[in-house]
Amino acid sequence: MPRATLLDPQGEAVERALHALGFGEVGRVRMGKHLMLDVQAGSREEALARAREMCDRLLANPVIEDYDLAVEGGGGRGAT
Amino acid sequence: MQRVAVIVFPGSNCDAETIAAARQAGSDAYRVWHRDADLKRPDVVILPGGFSYGDYLRAGAIARFSPVMTAVTEHARAGGPVLGICNGFQILCEAGLLPGGLMRNARLRFLSRLVRVHVEATDTPFTCGYEPGAVLAVPIAHGEGRYVVDARTAAELEAGGRVVWRYTGENPNGSTNAIAGVSSPGRNVVGIMPHPERRNAPVLGGEDGARVFLSMEARYATQHAVDVRAVGDRHLRV
Structure with missing residues (x-):
């Protein structure tokens, strides 16, 4: 955003x-922009922490954009 | 004659003109593919215009992680001259080598036309051949050319004389303070949105952009001449 x-x-x-x-x-x-990522993670917290790292390094540019993260689902082969 | 590395990313499309303009100014210009880690000992590095990685995600966001950028960053950190033109400017901002970022033009349209810029800084390797205050007619070709920085950084750029080119007459894309190009604190890294390589000969309608390339070659020749005199002095003392 x-x-x-x-x-x-x-x-x-x-x-x-x-x-x-x-x-x-x-x-x-x-x-x-809205990006949906399928992520393999042991927990929601882990998925959130990894996604935050992805945003900070690549997905968002903090100079011009803010971002929010939400984890949905969980189960199957891991949290998604 | 200095060595000028022009980096080619997938989607770069101004590399040929940039190399031609550098050669026209007397430089030994050559391409370096973005996957190469070795820049082959350049004096100057240029990131040309284009649409690296299709501008996916954000313009320059993916190109900044290309393998070649490690060497470009080392060259810049060591004080080596680096010029980013248009998409190259966007990549330098994404890489954190220049402050700020580039966003969609204020009126959303892709702009491909001549603009006028005012030369504000003549203490960079790419503008030292211009008269301070000169007004140039140079082309722009961008959809995401609105340079933005926060108020504090904008004040730093202004106070530090780091606004290299500023749009004059009209601000085509709505950039902060009508900025068209900025430099790093050390002046060696410069990013500009207009395309000087498209305006370096009368046959192209004008040559207001030629001095960007002549500046860097003249600067190199001057430094080289100083080296020769120093060697001569030593020789005389012996």
């Missing part, structure tokens, strides 16, 4: 389009 202080022209374009369609209740729109 672009950092809150930075201009997000894609989000603004979507916001204008929603208003044009009559969705006046929409406030600010921010547009980012």
Whole structure:
């Protein structure tokens, strides 16, 4: 997600389009990326810690982006 | 004649023009494939424009982990000149060799046209041949060229004279303080969004970009001349 202080022209374009369609209740729109990773891990905490490392090294650029992480599932061959 | 390594990533597409422009200025320019760990003893390294790895994830995000970047980083840390043009600038930012990052143009459109820039720093290896305050007409070709830095870093860049080129007349992509190019604190690493290699001869419509390449060759020749004089002095004393 672009950092809150930075201009997000894609989000603004979507916001204008929603208003044009009559969705006046929409406030600010921010547009980012959603990545889904299948991860083998012994626990949710381990999956989260590894994913955080991936974000910090490659998946997000802290200069221009913020990110959130969520672990879903668990079971099968390990947490996913 | 200095040795200029032009790095080629999958998706680089300005390497041929960059090599031609460096050769036109008198340099011995050659390609280095991104998987090579050896830069072959260059004096200058250039990361050319293009769309390395298709700009997937973020422009430059994947290229910065190419094997060659370890040697490029060592060259830069040792004070060696490094120039990133367009996608090369994006890679240098992702690699942390320059501050800030590059985001989608403010008006979202890919821009391919001439812009005017003001030469603000002439103490870098790539701009030392320009008159301070010169205004150049140079082409841009980018979709993610909006240079952004936080307010504190922007103030540091301004106070430290590290804004190398600034858009003048209009700011085409909405960059912070209309910045078109910046340098590292040591001045040896420079990133610019416009393409000087596309504007280095009258047949290309102008030659405002030529001095980027002439600057680095002249700087090298001057340093080399100093070395020769030093050797001569020693010889005279003997």
